[in-house]
Amino acid sequence: MDHAQLLSSLLVSVGYRLPVMIALGVALVLLLGAPKAAARSAALWALAILMAVTLFGAALSVLPLLMIAAGNFDGIAGLNTWLGIGHFMLSLLEAAGFVLLAWALARALRGNAGAPG
DSSP, X not given: OOXXXXXXXXXXXXXXXXXXXXHHHHHHHHHXXXXXXXXXXXXXXXXXXXXXXXXHHHHHHHHHHHHHHHTOHHHHHXXXXXXXXXXXXXXXXXXXXXXXXXXXXXXXXXXXXXXOO
């Protein structure tokens, strides 16, 4: 695998996650303008978790490409199990981020239930 193919594969791998990162960035900007409250803090933590999971997921998907480019074909076979475990752990963290975000939304909506709308 030459450098042009490696760079192309890396860009495609990161490109798959770009819409999610843009959405999380927009959500972050929206939250930064919200009044300070416990729900806002929880939502910011949830976004931080989701951003970290997205970035680590990109790194995990790029790792086999880097090993192929380095010619380490023996390491790829052993890496498969560790990648599966890593993706499972990232899925758990992503689920926790979504639950935390839903909790923050529910808390914020319950706090505004008495407000006229």
